[in-house]
Amino acid sequence: xxxxxxxxxxxxxxSEGQTILQAAVAAGAYIPHLCFHPDFKPHGSCKVCxxxxxxxxxxxxxxxxxxxxxxxxxxxxxxAERRALVQMLFxxxxxxxxxxxxxxxxxxxxxxxxxxxxxxxFDHFYPDRPVDASHPDMLLDFNRCILCxxxxxxxxxxDGKNVFALAGRGIRTRLIANSRTGRLVDxxxxxxxxxxxxxxxxxILHKRxxxxxxxxxxxxxxxxxxxxxxxxxxxxxxxxxxx
Amino acid sequence: xxxxxxxxxxxxxxxxAGCFGCHMSIxxxxxxxxxxxxxxxxxxxxxxxxxxxGQCDLxxxxxGVCNAENVEVLRExxxxxxxxxxxxxxxxxxxxxxxxxxxxxxxxxxEVYRSEPGARYGLIPNDPELPLPLNKVHPLHEVVRIDHFxxxxxxxxxxxxxxxxGLLEGKEPALGHGLIHFD
Numbered sequence: 260x261x262x263x264x265x266x267x268x269x270x271x272x273x274s275e276g277q278t279i280l281q282a283a284v285a286a287g288a289y290i291p292h293l294c295f296h297p298d299f300k301p302h303g304s305c306k307v308c309x310x311x312x313x314x315x316x317x318x319x320x321x322x323x324x325x326x327x328x329x330x331x332x333x334x335x336x337x338x339a340e341r342r343a344l345v346q347m348l349f350x351x352x353x354x355x356x357x358x359x360x361x362x363x364x365x366x367x368x369x370x371x372x373x374x375x376x377x378x379x380x381f382d383h384f385y386p387d388r389p390v391d392a393s394h395p396d397m398l399l400d401f402n403r404c405i406l407c408x409x410x411x412x413x414x415x416x417x418d419g420k421n422v423f424a425l426a427g428r429g430i431r432t433r434l435i436a437n438s439r440t441g442r443l444v445d446x447x448x449x450x451x452x453x454x455x456x457x458x459x460x461x462x463i464l465h466k467r468x469x470x471x472x473x474x475x476x477x478x479x480x481x482x483x484x485x486x487x488x489x490x491x492x493x494x495x496x497x498x499x500x501x502x
Numbered sequence: 503x504x505x506x507x508x509x510x511x512x513x514x515x516x517x518x519a520g521c522f523g524c525h526m527s528i529x530x531x532x533x534x535x536x537x538x539x540x541x542x543x544x545x546x547x548x549x550x551x552x553x554x555x556g557q558c559d560l561x562x563x564x565x566g567v568c569n570a571e572n573v574e575v576l577r578e579x580x581x582x583x584x585x586x587x588x589x590x591x592x593x594x595x596x597x598x599x600x601x602x603x604x605x606x607x608x609x610x611x612x613e614v615y616r617s618e619p620g621a622r623y624g625l626i627p628n629d630p631e632l633p634l635p636l637n638k639v640h641p642l643h644e645v646v647r648i649d650h651f652x653x654x655x656x657x658x659x660x661x662x663x664x665x666x667x668g669l670l671e672g673k674e675p676a677l678g679h680g681l682i683h684f685d
Binding site for chain 1: 680
């Protein structure tokens with residue numbers, strides 16, 4: 260851990276093979292991100308963690324840290340670009356926060372707050388995405404999916420089940436439950452799976468546990484996401500609590 | 503009368519496809535309303551019951567756009583107000599009324615007016631006085647230009663206060679943690 264790069268002028272130590280975001284998260288520094296989770300191989304799809312390395316745009320979750328690199332992250336320009344990405348995620352799905360059990364504990368919402376997103380800005384798609392309530396313990400609300408693939412990675416790499424997959428391409432990409440019927444109940448999915456505890460938004464939900472935490476006490480009510488050293492671990496702790 | 507006193511800013515408010523919860527949040531700024539009334543006077547608003555909007559400095563609109571009358575009122579506000587604020591979830595992203603957007607409008611009307619076993623002779627209302635519903639519910643910014651947005655269902659009174667006082671002081675309002683929320 261001797262080599263360092265600078266993140267917004269502050270030195271960040273890294274070990275060989277770490278990406279910029281991996282090193283930043285390990286050092287307790289915040290770079291906005293949605294599809295990244297320290298326990299999984301980076302996917303590089305949401306681009307919210309985009310930084311400038313030596314003046315060039317790069318997804319910090321997949322860009323290897325190099326000694327002496329000059330990384331810019333918290334700049335008005337990059338935050339404006341991130342805000343536009345998050346706004347696009349909001350209009351592509353149906354993110355109706357007042358009826359979402361994940362509200363207050365949602366990384367998409369918290370990231371939007373932190374980036375000062377007061378409007379989705381773009382025209383809404385209002386896509387038609389039926390929910391899957393077939394499973395006795397878990398509910399899938401695809402309306403909120405941002406295609407981060409964390410559940411796909413968790414189910415494949417940790418649970419060894421391949422319960423989830425991203426099907427289709429481009430704008431038609433969608434999350435599916437990997438069973439002959441397409442229904443979650445016909446997979447081997449369990450509420451104890453790692454994949455049941457990694458969704459950063461309100462897609463993969465535990466039944467009979469909605470709105471457990473009162474307003475004001477939820478993860479991101481108390482502190483903004485940028486002020487939390489490891490928001491991923493905190494959400495996981497909330498999810499694990501009582502399951 | 504002090505001739506140099508700045509004139510009061512004119513403010514109009516209305517609710518389109520909303521529930522008036524955001525207007526309750528405006529009232530929830532409580533005794534600060536008196537301080538506000540030192541600087542503004544209300545034009546068209548449920549508070550004054552004035553029906554037509556005059557030339558205003560500021561328009562505050564709650565609710566999304568779900569029918570032809572909403573479109574007309576919104577465009578009238580845009581014409582008459584220098585600055586427009588979208589207030590609350592429905593105005594910002596369609597909110598609860600927009601949850602019908604994945605269903606077809608004829609299906610909804612059938613379901614609501616024709617399928618109830620009690621209303622055997624139910625008809626879909628077609629009085630010419632009634633504004634026609636739009637195929638989809640839209641947030642305000644999809645219909646006219648909006649200058650400022652205050653999200654929340656409803657937005658906290660403190661968020662409304664912060665934006666209003668910011669605008670009165672000529673500052674770009676920013677809500678920050680605790681005041682910006684979507685639920």
